Amino acid sequence: MKATRADINWLSDPTVYRVNRLDAHSDHRYYHTMEEAKRKAPMAMRHDLNGNWKFSYAVNVASRIENFYTPDYDCKGWDDIQVPGHIQMQGYGQLQYVNTMYPWDGLDGVRPPAIPVSSNPVGSYVKHFRKPESMTGPVYISFQGVESAFYVWLNGEFVGYAEDSFTPSEFDLTPFIKDGDNKLAVEVFQRSSGAWLEDQDFWRFSGIFRDVYLYTVPEIHVRDLFVHTELDDSYSNGNLKVDLDLLQADAAASAKLELKDADGTVVAAGEGAFVNGKLSLAVAAGEVKLWSAESPYLYSIYLSVLNAQGELVEAIVQKAGFRRFEMINKIMHLNGKRIVFKGVNRHEFNVRSGRTITAEDMLWDIKTIKANNLNAVRTSHYPNQTLWYELCDEYGIYLIDEMNLESHGSWQKMGAVEPSWNVPGNLPEWQGSVLDRAESMLERDKNHPSILIWSCGNESYAGEVIQNATKYFHAKDPSRLVHYEGVFYDRNYEATSDMESRMYAKPADIIAYLESNPSKPYISCEYMHAMGNSVGGMHKYTELEQKYPMYQGGFIWDYMDQSIMTKDRYGNEFFAYGGDFNDRPTDYSFCGNGIVFADRRETPKMQEVKFLYQNVKLAPSRDGLKVVNENLFVNTNEWALSVRLYLNGVEVYSSTGVVAVEAGSETVVPLSLPEEAMKLPGEYAIHTALVLKQDELWAEAGHEVAFGEYLFEVAAEKAEVPAGSISVVEGDVNIGVMGDGFTIQFSKGVGSLASIRYGKREFIAAPPVPQFWRAMTDNDKGYAQGYDAGVWFAASLARKCLKVELNVAESGDRATVAFEYGFSINAELRVRTTYTVFADGSIQVKTDYKGAAGLPNVPVVGLMFKLSADYDQTEWYAMGPEENYIDRAFGARLGTFSRAVKDLPTPYLVPQETGNRTGVRRVRITDSRGLGLQLTASASAPVECNVSPYTAFELENAAHHYELPPVHYTVVTVAGRQMGVGGDDSWGAPVHPEYQIPADQNLSFTFTISPIDRSSK
Structure with missing residues (x-):
């Protein structure tokens, strides 16, 4: 559509979406000389208009300044705004996040193509510029992205109108531009008929948010080029065709083409003359290297555009990749694979x-x-x-x-x-x-x-x-x-x-x-x-x-x-989501995916x-490594093979080599692990990995691209009961178990372990209690976990100690105190936690969960207690290094890693369950001097564990991290099992059944507490 005057009614007319806008074209770069093109120099024929623009904001169409684009209107007193940038991110208007609903839902009952009248913010932009001296020919302007509709004027003359926020809109300024000062005016509307087509799941912004620049063209200019790379049926020989379309259809011109490989060697060349502004150059490239994500080989097309005298007027270097994408027998194939x-x-x-x-x-x-x-x-x-x-x-x-x-x-x-x-x-x-x-x-x-x-x-x-x-x-x-x-x-x-x-x-x-x-x-x-x-x-x-x-x-x-x-009311930065800017309607935290x-x-x-997407599967065993190369084009010999052997989390052997497996193939290769290194009793882990041999564009040498693990145990003789003796004092309320340098106290009144004192240090800040609730994840909320399983929240907060039992071994080297708990949510539900104190001060903790029918699946079966927040360091021998859950542990590996307690929870947008590790054999929780507790479980029956500055209930009650309380405790939760986190969707898909915990099953888990240092330092 062509027009000389702007019309506000275009905003609500779906048949008007471009006025005076130039046709779309390829995004190739062009230069005066081939030397400029070769080195990708900044385009001399382009002039950047990014930076500060004068700006006026209006809440709706009626309140905007209508004549701001005229030459006489003085905008010097206006604010400055940065281009590119969103209006709403620079202090104007309303930040708003919505997902599927339109942002005016419930505020304006319009139906398409009508647009809200009272809530259509307008941004008026003005930029003064001088025409670059180098631009002696036509001058165009390119807006790479403007949301969602805009009008353009230059020196008071209407230039054009466009919608479509995410593709370039370009206009011819030649009739309006002048030497000296030019006033460019742009009026941006957040709502238009085009906004009905832009209801994406994102923040609703507006403004000139991508680059703006002027550009000119040579006397003969390739307006558009279309590169066609073709392969024969063997996917080895290529043909190149380039369609060229001149801006000046009547120009007497020709073009030369050179196709160069990545080393700069010319592999094909051709030339031809334009007819009615069009030219197709086709050359046979011979045997070519193919482009794929695995091996993104690019050729360079050098195009020289010549005038009638054979002089170079335009130089273009365009990258090209030979690849063929097609459907074969109902399956998508790239280069035949x-x-x-x-x-x-x-x-x-x-x-x-x-x-x-x-x-x-x-x-x-x-x-x-x-x-x-x-x-x-x-x-x-x-x-x-x-x-x-x-x-x-x-x-x-x-x-x-x-x-x-x-x-x-x-x-x-x-x-x-x-x-x-x-x-x-x-x-x-x-x-x-x-x-x-x-x-x-x-x-x-x-x-x-x-x-x-x-x-x-x-x-x-x-x-x-x-x-x-x-x-x-x-x-x-x-x-x-x-x-x-x-x-x-x-x-x-x-x-x-x-x-x-x-x-x-x-x-x-x-x-x-x-x-x-x-x-x-x-x-x-x-x-x-x-x-x-x-x-x-x-x-x-x-x-x-x-x-x-x-x-x-x-x-x-x-x-x-x-x-x-953004910042909270106290000036501290935090990650905000929908609703945090008083935006209504909103879809709140659904933007955090x-x-x-x-x-x-x-x-x-x-x-x-990363693990589940790896193209090479590694499956080691004690004597061999199965390698399955699911790449389509590359051999595994592109990477180095790393083999490491660990005993109880400590590396005892490593080697580096190469394994060659063709794409689409698999093989088993021997692993020459030293037998003498695998004779000691304990748990062994074989870690195999393919790593980069040298630096790549996207990662440094040594970066891991594939991983596989194998675990096995060498049996040890049955551990003996620690030697020594203990004394037991059963009082009216408390039971004390004492030994060399330690005192362990149990409270009948509290109904739990009440004190662990090694030397003069007290470790229990809050006694262990059965834990069935986890702070709901977003997925939990999506399928109404709180509604369906909220009884477990109550059961975690309140229990009744039904029975306390004391048993002292006849040998006098250990004592056992057991607590049995009942719960109001079901008369049959029982938890029994048994503490056995040995003469060395270690405490074996065994929890038996006896389930009950008629209850919803339980989120977690665990035991939770608190230490002082002074114990703020951890070292793990477990599946890690990052948090993992029973349905998200494929990418975890058995190893030893250290984290500060404050770094164990993951700062998800909304506080929720976080920081769990499966396969826990050992975790040490210490203070800055290395003093603390060690929790251990057997390799054949590991536990799950979570160490956090916050309880599940504190996390549950916080909508933002700044709402969490000051840290006073290190909260330890040891679990026999926690349900998975799910992920099929976040609005109704439950965790898969095999990763849930039926409430009527019986479950037991055991771990041992011991001191890391019992001195009284």
Whole structure:
């Protein structure tokens, strides 16, 4: 659409989404000389407009300053605002987080395409600039991202209008620009008809949040190029075709092409003349190296554009990767091999700047993703900045590139499918806007080999409008497949997606599909909802990879917590979520679903993800190592093989070598472990790992890419009872057991162990009590754990000691005190805790849980007590190093590690159960001088343990970390079993049955308490 005047009615007209906007084109860089192009110099024909702009904020359309764009209007008194940046992140308007509902739900009853009138914030921007002297030709402006609709004026003249927040909008400034001072004015509206198509699960921002720059072009300019890399059926020989489209269709011009490998050697060349501004250059590349995530080999295309006199007028260097992505026998293949996506969904996000992210942010992300064995990213749910695609090309990441479309709130309300007013559906007035978004994405991103799949958007139901986007993708770019999950809700539009794509389907549902003789391969475009303490049971999905060829992986939701750093009332920074800014409506903490925190630290969930996503499976035994290489293209000899042998957590042997297993193969190789090192009694662990031989772009030499472990025991003679004698004093209220340097006291009144005194030091700050409750995780809350199992909360707070028994051994070398507890929640439920004190001061603690029918599953069966917070250091011989649970322990390994108590809880966005370790053989809890207690369990019957500054109830009652109390205690919980954390979803999926604890089962666990140092220092 062309226009010379702005019209406010465009905002609510879905048929108007671009006015005077230039057509989308490839994101290639161009230069005056080939030398500039080779070294990727800053583009001389580009002028940055980022930085401070003058700014005025209006809460709605009626209160904005309408004539601010005129040359005579003086904006000097306005505030300054940073571009790029969100309006709401710079002190204006309302920060708001919502998931599926529209942000005005309950405040304005509008239906599409109408937009709220009273709540449509407007940001008015002004930038004064001088036309760069180097720009002697046409001048254009590029807005890389503006949310969600905006008008542009230059020197008082209307330039254009655009919607679609996440693809570039470019305009021709040539008719309006002048030498000297120029006044650029931009009016940004948060709401437009386009906002009905942008109902993503994210913070609702507005403003100019990506780069803005001027650019010019040479006298002859390649406006667009399309690189086609083709492979023959042997996937070894390549052909290159490059389609060039000139801005100046009538120019007499030609172009030369050189294809160079990574060493700079020319492998093919060609040239030709433009006809009506178009030219296709095709060359045979011969035998080529293929691009994949495993080996992201890139060639360089050198393009020289020549005028009629044969003079160079434009130089372009474009990266290219030879790869072929296709469907073969209903299975997706890359370069002839079945592919499995080990993926994650990724929002662009920064804890301090929102969706305005930097190159440093993107580099951190890509290195973290590669280092943790993820091979794929879905750009949820909009096109990203160009640099991200370049990094994925270079580092090796498979991409689902997703167009900016989500209308979740128009068809799903409170989880129910109700599409009575769904957009875009089959409504013709939305067709142009949706196709424009598809075209804007494809035309910009089409030359990136990392993109394997185009996506029609996310959670917008189904219909003819979206299906037509697929038809466009197929027609324009048959080298890629098309994804869309929404056909799951309306199979009349099955052709919209080339693959079956579902969200949060349970493993059983996926298996049912795969065993139904389906016509399409399966991916989970979203699975493993990683909200809070989650990602339990992930192995149930990854185990499908080799069992079902048509199962081709999935994308975890999601990569990063979308929390915003702000300050509490006392000026202390904290991670905020929805509702913390008085935003209503809101979806509160549902923005915290990341496998990394918002400040880009990895969460413990990544430990599990990295292990289950590794492409090489290592299964060691005492005499051999089975290596299964599930890579598609690379041999395991690319990495070094590390072998380490541990005895009771202490390394006794190590070696480094190489094992060569071809991609897609497996073998067993011998392990030459020294037999003499495996004769001593104790528990042995063989740790095998493949590590980088040298530095890579994404990690340093020595970084682990695959791991496997084997445990075995060499039996020891049965331990003798510690020698010595004890004395026992049974008083009216207390029972004292004394020995050399220790006094252990039990209280009949309290009904528990009351004191452990080694030398002059008292260790028990609060007596041990049965513990059945854990602070609910986000997943627990999602399936109403508090409602269904809240009786265990009560049982953990109150119990009745029914019986106290004392038994002194005839030998006089030990005494046993037992407490039996009853609970009001069920008359049959019993817990018996038995303490046996030996002559060396050690205490064996045995807890017997006798279950009862008719109760909900129990969250944890444990024993909790407190020490002084002075005991703030721990050393573990357990599964670790990060927290783990019975359904999230595949990525944990047996080892020795140390942590301060304050660092053991994971700072999830909302305080919840955290810090557990399974397979605990030993944990030492000490003060700064190394004095404290040691808890031990046998390797054949290890316990679970949690050491924290907070009780489960303190965590339960806090909505933010700043609400937790000052630290006074070190809280120790030893458990025979804790239920898993789950993760299929966070709104109704329970932990898988095998990882729950039926209330009617019987369960026992034993551990020993002993002093680390009994001196009276």
